[in-house]
Amino acid sequence: MVIAVIGAGMIGAAAARHLAQGGHQVMLIGPPEPQDKAAHPGVFASHYDEGRITRALDPWPFWSRASQASIARYHQIEADSGLRFFHETGTVMAGAEDSPYIRRLCEVRDQDNLPCDMLRGPVLTARFPFFRFDPGTLALHETQGAGHINPRTLVRAQIRIAAQAGARILPDTVLGLDETPTGLRIRTDQGEVLANQALVAAGGFANMILPDPLPLTVYARTVVLLELDPQEAGRLAAMPSLIWLEPDGNDPYLLPPIRYPDGRIYLKMGGDTVDVILRDTQDIRDWFRGGGNVAVGRMLADQVRARMPGLRVATSHVQPCVTTFTPQNIPALERLGPRLSVAVGGCGRGAKCSDELGRLGAELALGRGLPDWAQQAALPS
Structure with missing residues (x-):
């Protein structure tokens, strides 16, 4: 079974690592950071930076x-x-x-x-x-x-480990996906690839890819x-x-x-x-x-x-x-169909815990359920 992780940012790179180290066949699809951002015609990400705060303390239990x-x-x-x-x-x-x-x-x-x-x-x-x-x-x-x-280096680290564990890294931009009788056809700016499962972890660009938009x-x-x-x-x-x-x-x-x-x-x-x-x-x-x-x-x-x-x-x-x-103030960690899952929505807090969000997304892509704590909405601010 081939699992495509769409989005090579903090959550997607983490999901690819967890899947690859678990012995699964993985494609991580997403372009690298553009060198000339002012002229870049494609997608972007928010991990293009050197510093994000990390801590365990948070007033919201999730x-x-x-x-x-x-x-x-x-x-x-x-x-x-x-x-x-x-x-x-x-x-x-x-x-x-x-x-x-x-x-x-x-x-x-x-x-x-x-x-x-x-x-x-x-x-x-x-x-x-x-x-x-x-x-x-x-x-x-x-x-x-x-x-x-x-965050830049953390993403590099996740991708390096995923590749060492056998993941295929595609520096393409995904334009959309379609279900086929046997799996998914993923359309990119470089052509098409096939997968049995897909996890979309494309942050603010997720609705560009999903057949039905999420309330992001x-x-x-x-x-x-x-x-x-x-x-x-x-x-x-x-x-x-x-x-x-x-x-x-x-x-x-x-x-x-x-x-x-x-x-x-x-x-x-x-x-x-x-x-x-x-x-x-x-x-x-x-x-x-x-x-x-x-x-x-x-x-x-x-x-x-x-x-x-x-x-x-x-x-x-x-x-x-x-x-x-997301409306719940926790990430959208969901199965949207028999072949499609999502892990998006850092809600301003996702960088420090991106590895766990990626792991939870990987669990969804494997058809597994999430622990109760990961489905409980945060307290209102």
């Missing part, structure tokens, strides 16, 4: 469970691929101690017995002197298995990269990843100094609150080619400076990405 399962496999993926993508710098999640967000976070911590430090007041200030927190803040500092991952909402997102000189990066060497809850319910995030492919060191800030919906594949292409929202980048940079008084920034620029949401 995401905590999926993250714990993925984090537990990080070191083995690194060992099997020879690629390092995980940086255990720790993660801080902070907000008003009496807020529902923080209360739910503490409930998940207690339920799953997740080790973390509870920091308040002068102790919090002393631990992280480069951050400024409001009075009444409670910070949960997770050190074990938390910090940040390199794709948002345009902007992040800002703040360049640091070597001295400033050294001053912040002990900085963890940070997520904080604003009084208005927004939860911006900040990553510690990371070296990017251009050789420069950046702090990355996200938390775009401008909800621009991308309604079709052409909208998504145009957004990636356009390079992001400069006004949102300025807003995010101002938030960083307010959180980190005295921060010295050399230059800054913005980057575009997208987030794909």
Whole structure:
């Protein structure tokens, strides 16, 4: 039986690895990152970056469970691929101690017995002197298995292991698929391939492929990269990843100094609150080619400076990405028919737990059921 995994991003690459290492015949279909994004006519992905926060703590039990399962496999993926993508710098999640967000976070911590430090007041200030927190803040500092991952390198690692285990890697763009009497005909920009089963893990581009669209909402997102000189990066060497809850319910995030492919060191800030919906594949292409929202980048940079008084920034620029949401706020992990399954919708949380989401998608492609926890919707925000 040939299983086609459509989408060579974070979830699809993980699914291909799990299937190939399980001894199954796998085709992973998806183009690599384009070199010239502004002129690229095809599809894109949001893992074209060097930093994503990882942590087990999450106020929504589904995401905590999926993250714990993925984090537990990080070191083995690194060992099997020879690629390092995980940086255990720790993660801080902070907000008003009496807020529902923080209360739910503490409930998940207690339920799953997740080790973390509870920091308040002068102790919090002393631990992280480069951050400024409001009075009444409670910070949960997770050190074990938390910090940040390199999503580009994680995808490379998954694909390398899948190929070593016998997976066929096709750098094609899938245009659609049709059922045949014996399987599926998958139409790509390079021709047609046949498979017995298909798992679609194409993120915001999934509805371009599926015969019947899923109820996905794709948002345009902007992040800002703040360049640091070597001295400033050294001053912040002990900085963890940070997520904080604003009084208005927004939860911006900040990553510690990371070296990017251009050789420069950046702090990355996200938390775009401008909800621009991308309604079709052409909208998504145009957004990636356009390079992001400069006004949102300025807003995010101002938030960083307010959180980190005295921060010295050399230059800054913005980057575009997208987030794909489902109505349930958990991924669409479903069998759509006897030969077709989907694993899409990271809901802004999928990078850190992509390996487990890929594993669950692989289970579906094999005709197996999912555990109860993976079918329970997250709590409303």
